[in-house]
Amino acid sequence: MESSVAAEKKADPQFLGETAIKPSALQIGRVTVDPPLILAPMAGVTDGLYRRIMAEHGAGMVTTEMVSTQGLIRDQVATWRLCAHDDRVKVPLAVQIFGGDSRVMAEAARRLEDKGVQLIDINAGCPVRKVVKQGAGAALLKAPQGLARMVESVREAVSVPVTVKVRLGWDENSINVVDTARMLESAGMDAITVHGRTAAQFYGGQAHWEWIRRVKEAVSVPVVGNGDITSPGLAEAMLHRTGCDAVMIGRATQGNPWLLSAIAARWSRGRTQERPPDWMDYENLVTDHVSLFLEQKPQAAGHVRKIMLWYSRHCPGASVLRNELTRCTTVGAMLQVFGAWVEEIRHRGLSLMSSKVPEQEAKKERINEKQTLDFRGLKPCG
Numbered sequence: 546m547e548s549s550v551a552a553e554k555k556a557d558p559q560f561l562g563e564t565a566i567k568p569s570a571l572q573i574g575r576v577t578v579d580p581p582l583i584l585a586p587m588a589g590v591t592d593g594l595y596r597r598i599m600a601e602h603g604a605g606m607v608t609t610e611m612v613s614t615q616g617l618i619r620d621q622v623a624t625w626r627l628c629a630h631d632d633r634v635k636v637p638l639a640v641q642i643f644g645g646d647s648r649v650m651a652e653a654a655r656r657l658e659d660k661g662v663q664l665i666d667i668n669a670g671c672p673v674r675k676v677v678k679q680g681a682g683a684a685l686l687k688a689p690q691g692l693a694r695m696v697e698s699v700r701e702a703v704s705v706p707v708t709v710k711v712r713l714g715w716d717e718n719s720i721n722v723v724d725t726a727r728m729l730e731s732a733g734m735d736a737i738t739v740h741g742r743t744a745a746q747f748y749g750g751q752a753h754w755e756w757i758r759r760v761k762e763a764v765s766v767p768v769v770g771n772g773d774i775t776s777p778g779l780a781e782a783m784l785h786r787t788g789c790d791a792v793m794i795g796r797a798t799q800g801n802p803w804l805l806s807a808i809a810a811r812w813s814r815g816r817t818q819e820r821p822p823d824w825m826d827y828e829n830l831v832t833d834h835v836s837l838f839l840e841q842k843p844q845a846a847g848h849v850r851k852i853m854l855w856y857s858r859h860c861p862g863a864s865v866l867r868n869e870l871t872r873c874t875t876v877g878a879m880l881q882v883f884g885a886w887v888e889e890i891r892h893r894g895l896s897l898m899s900s901k902v903p904e905q906e907a908k909k910e911r912i913n914e915k916q917t918l919d920f921r922g923l924k925p926c927g
């Protein structure tokens with residue numbers, strides 16, 4: 546039978562050749578990101594425990610969820626907790642800040658640096674109403690000069706690297722990411738992450754990687770490509786198609802840190818992992834994730850359900866499990882239901898891991914990727 550690697554090469558030998566599977570470490574100022582594989586900021590998801598799990602599975606840098614600069618300068622304990630560093634995490638931690646006031650942003654960044662934060666990322670992409678209303682997140686894309694002044698202020702306030710995470714523009718009629726990136730580079734930004742969607746797209750449609758390539762051609766600072774990476778093949782396709790210096794992955798890591806380990810393994814030693822994870826690794830990790838989470842937040846049953854749903858996504862019988870979990874009112878009952886589901890899969894000899902590291906899906910991905918690169922509907926402006 547043809548191996549998945551051979552199938553991938555056949556699918557697209559141009560950009561999945563052996564020579565191109567080992568991108569070099571990314572250097573952002575004094576921060577080294579090795580491998581150049583970054584965990585995306587995700588509000589309500591990338592807490593300290595999540596970051597630790599992803600770092601242990603191969604992320605070269607992890608990112609906090611966006612943190613309110615108003616909350617930081619008002620010394621709100623809950624806000625500071627979001628950016629707490631864990632010594633067990635051996636890769637750099639980027640703290641992402643959001644706000645609409647340059648002075649507040651600069652002051653918050655200065656306080657973060659005082660606490661030992663290694664890298665500050667500015668959120669200029671969040672499309673959520675509550676954030677945009679404050680003139681923060683994606684609202685900043687509407688006035689790139691203002692965003693550039695904000696970057697200047699933060700840059701002056703700290704000596705650690707300052708990066709910015711942007712979307713393509715506000716909507717498809719106002720795509721300005723290339724000009725914005727140039728302005729931010731002049732303002733002193735050390736690297737830029739481009740999520741290939743407009744704010745109006747939220748998470749709908751597909752990410753338009755072509756704009757990431759255009760940004761890469763326009764600036765000299767490192768460019769991180771983000772949007773719709775769900776497999777090792779697509780991580781490599783992002784590098785090849787856009788020329789970006791690193792990839793950032795968000796949603797596909799939910800319940801699937803093995804995606805990161807598969808990519809990291811390919812980039813460090815070749816195309817295969819030393820030992821592919823099995824159902825026992827799977828069960829151990831879910832149990833650890835849940836129990837460590839409960840040590841911090843014993844009452845948060847809703848989040849425990851969310852964690853289990855992440856891990857069961859794309860697995861056999863996931864919809865049945867989802868229904869059963871919804872009926873559970875206690876964490877104990879959820880753990881029981883989850884354990885029984887894993888046991889059932891194991892007995893039937895089904896694989897949990899094939900859906901978690903979907904190398905076999907290469908052909909399907911190539912098709913999706915073509916759609917990803919179709920950016921004809923989007924018009925540049927300015």
Ligand SMILES: Cc1cc2nc3c(=O)[nH]c(=O)nc-3n(C[C@H](O)[C@H](O)[C@H](O)COP(=O)(O)O)c2cc1C
Pocket residue numbers: 585586587588589590609610611641668670671710740771772773774793794795796797
């Ligand atoms: C639940 C959730 C929360 C997010 N929170 C943030 C955030 O706090 N800051 C940010 O810059 N992007 C945030 N994002 C966007 C992601 O960082 C990323 O840009 C987006 O999901 C596209 O990447 P992906 O296709 O790999 O998920 C969030 C996305 C999700 C799904």
